[in-house]
Amino acid sequence: MISGTARRRAQDLAFQTVALLVLCLALGALAALIIDVWQDGASRLSLDFVRGFPSRRAEQAGIWHALMGSVSVIAVTTVIAVPLGVGAAIYLEEYGTRSRAAKLIEINITNLAAVPSIIYGLLGLGLFVRMLAMGRSVMAGGATLALLALPVVILSTREALRAVPMSLREGSYALGATKWQTIWNQVIPVAMPGILTGLILALSRAIGETAPLITIGAVTFVSFAPDSLWSPFTVLPIQIFNWVSRPQVEFQANAAAGIIILLLLLLTMNALAIWLRDRYQKRGLL
Amino acid sequence: MKRFEPAIEWALFSCAALSVATTAGIILVLAVETWEFLRAVPLLDFLFGTEWTPLFATPRFGVLPLVVGTLLVSSIAMLVALPFGLLSAIYLSEYARPGVRRGVKPVLEVLAGVPTVVYGYFALLFVTPLLQRVIPGLAGFNALGPGIVMGIMILPLVSSLSEDAMQGVPRGLREGSYALGATKMQTSLKVVVPAAFSGITAAFILAVSRAIGETMIVAIAAGQQPRLTGNPLVPIETMTAYIVQVSLGDTPQGTLEYRTIFAVGMLLFLGTFVLNLISAWLRERYREEYS
Numbered sequence: 001m002i003s004g005t006a007r008r009r010a011q012d013l014a015f016q017t018v019a020l021l022v023l024c025l026a027l028g029a030l031a032a033l034i035i036d037v038w039q040d041g042a043s044r045l046s047l048d049f050v051r052g053f054p055s056r057r058a059e060q061a062g063i064w065h066a067l068m069g070s071v072s073v074i075a076v077t078t079v080i081a082v083p084l085g086v087g088a089a090i091y092l093e094e095y096g097t098r099s100r101a102a103k104l105i106e107i108n109i110t111n112l113a114a115v116p117s118i119i120y121g122l123l124g125l126g127l128f129v130r131m132l133a134m135g136r137s138v139m140a141g142g143a144t145l146a147l148l149a150l151p152v153v154i155l156s157t158r159e160a161l162r163a164v165p166m167s168l169r170e171g172s173y174a175l176g177a178t179k180w181q182t183i184w185n186q187v188i189p190v191a192m193p194g195i196l197t198g199l200i201l202a203l204s205r206a207i208g209e210t211a212p213l214i215t216i217g218a219v220t221f222v223s224f225a226p227d228s229l230w231s232p233f234t235v236l237p238i239q240i241f242n243w244v245s246r247p248q249v250e251f252q253a254n255a256a257a258g259i260i261i262l263l264l265l266l267l268t269m270n271a272l273a274i275w276l277r278d279r280y281q282k283r284g285l286l
Numbered sequence: 287m288k289r290f291e292p293a294i295e296w297a298l299f300s301c302a303a304l305s306v307a308t309t310a311g312i313i314l315v316l317a318v319e320t321w322e323f324l325r326a327v328p329l330l331d332f333l334f335g336t337e338w339t340p341l342f343a344t345p346r347f348g349v350l351p352l353v354v355g356t357l358l359v360s361s362i363a364m365l366v367a368l369p370f371g372l373l374s375a376i377y378l379s380e381y382a383r384p385g386v387r388r389g390v391k392p393v394l395e396v397l398a399g400v401p402t403v404v405y406g407y408f409a410l411l412f413v414t415p416l417l418q419r420v421i422p423g424l425a426g427f428n429a430l431g432p433g434i435v436m437g438i439m440i441l442p443l444v445s446s447l448s449e450d451a452m453q454g455v456p457r458g459l460r461e462g463s464y465a466l467g468a469t470k471m472q473t474s475l476k477v478v479v480p481a482a483f484s485g486i487t488a489a490f491i492l493a494v495s496r497a498i499g500e501t502m503i504v505a506i507a508a509g510q511q512p513r514l515t516g517n518p519l520v521p522i523e524t525m526t527a528y529i530v531q532v533s534l535g536d537t538p539q540g541t542l543e544y545r546t547i548f549a550v551g552m553l554l555f556l557g558t559f560v561l562n563l564i565s566a567w568l569r570e571r572y573r574e575e576y577s
Contacts, residue, residue: 015471019373019374019377020381022374026394026441026442027390027397029438030397033400037404084301087297087300090298091295091299092302105303109305110562116495116496116500116526117501118501119554119555125315125533127315150304151305178288207401210403210501210502211526211529215533237403241403241406244410255407263400
């Protein structure tokens with residue numbers, strides 16, 4: 001009997017060790033990725049690389065056009081996705097919680113969040129580029145990514161709204177406020193840190209998207225920064241893809257350097273999200 | 287102020303309804319072009335043809351090689367993501383101290399937030415060369431490298447959703463198991479995992495759907511050669527990679543080649559849509575079980 005217990009204990013310890021090892025392996029993969037990219041690309045990092053334009057010679061090529069493309073596209077995405085997403089979330093969380101239409105919309109949004117991003121690219125190609133004749137422009141790209149980001153914005157905003165205590169709303173109603181006054185003056189300010197965090201995370205995901213923008217025809221050899229909503233554009237992930245696809249090692253080093261910049265950009269946005277959350281929390285709103 | 291209330295509610299409702307319009311838009315855009323495509327290529331030839339050469343002089347439109355390529359890479363990804371994701375979920379949910387969990391979970395989130403083009407780079411220029419040292423016959427483009435990397439990418443999804451499901455299992459079940467003298471391993475594997483089964487299955491199915499729809503990793507590292515093979519060591523092409531390949535070229539609108547990407551996209555959409563629905567249904571079920 002005692003030997004049985006000892007055996008089971010040993011089994012348990014072995015199982016725990018294996019599980020821990022697996023977890024470490026996953027974290028190790030992340031470390032390997034970062035170290036690999038850094039080793040390949042760090043030597044290419046310079047101010048000239050950030051401010052440079054594409055070139056046939058790898059050592060002269062830069063990413064300014066792509067960086068500006070990413071910034072313009074995300075700006076369009078933000079302007080479209082944020083009001084629509086937050087509005088939809090407010091409706092679903094504060095107004096239509098019991099209606100059948102709201103239930104349907106909810107199921108639909110969960111589903112949309114899991115649709116592959118390249119399908120959004122085909123939608124953007126058919127709807128924005130062709131039907132609405134926006135061409136392969138910043139506007140079409142931003143609108144496509146906005147549709148892609150919407151479900152994420154809605155889901156995270158709803159979560160933030162749900163965390164606001166009911167008593168706050170009831171207090172506001174008791175003072176005679178209307179529903180919208182309550183939402184605007186009480187609920188949204190309290191939910192703000194959560195909403196902002198969700199928005200930034202959704203947008204940082206959109207910045208890293210490549211496939212939908214390739215599908216709508218964002219070109220890989222644009223050599224200037226976009227100067228209007230209707231100019232053709234490329235974005236940082238597509239420029240990286242373009243360089244990875246070339247056989248020369250020099251261009252692959254450029255890809256690695258581009259990846260470092262992209263990861264730094266995402267890291268900054270995530271840090272901003274955390275900072276915003278902390279700042280609001282310190283003001284005692286939550 | 288009261289006068290504006292109905293208008294505001296209506297405006298907010300329109301925002302929410304836009305999501306339904308998005309779904310309708312996806313289905314419509316895909317359906318119109320697919321319909322045009324199917325008028326030129328019979329449905330059965332498309333679904334069961336074994337040759338995919340739409341860009342050749344004598345085009346053949348059998349989508350099976352792309353489907354098999356997609357399934358091959360996804361299966362490899364699942365072989366990595368499922369066991370590893372489940373084991374790390376068990377560790378985080380049942381063994382880890384709260385401090386460890388707080389430390390590890392954000393790192394897993396970072397792993398999930400890395401852009402897929404970066405994983406593509408990693409698969410092509412790090413994992414495949416590494417594998418080539420062990421497997422001499424491995425081609426530069428293959429299904430194995432991107433499959434493994436895709437598994438790493440999906441692991442956080444499997445892990446966090448499975449962990450959520452396990453956290454939803456009532457404490458009482460575990461305590462009952464411990465009271466009978468079971469170890470943590472026995473409790474985890476024979477009580478917690480079965481109790482959270484529908485939630486874990488939902489996570490798995492969602493992961494499969496993610497793998498099938500994943501694009502950049504395979505577009506970069508798996509090659510562009512549609513072939514009907516189960517061999518993970520040679521170049522293949524997935525459905526998503528094909529869409530990227532055509533999008534990068536200058537195929538004129540309105541041609542049959544152009545419509546192929548919508549037909550392939552339709553297949554992809556339907557496949558992932560069914561998987562997502564099953565997954566959502568299962569998640570709903572486990573939520574009902576313990577609340």
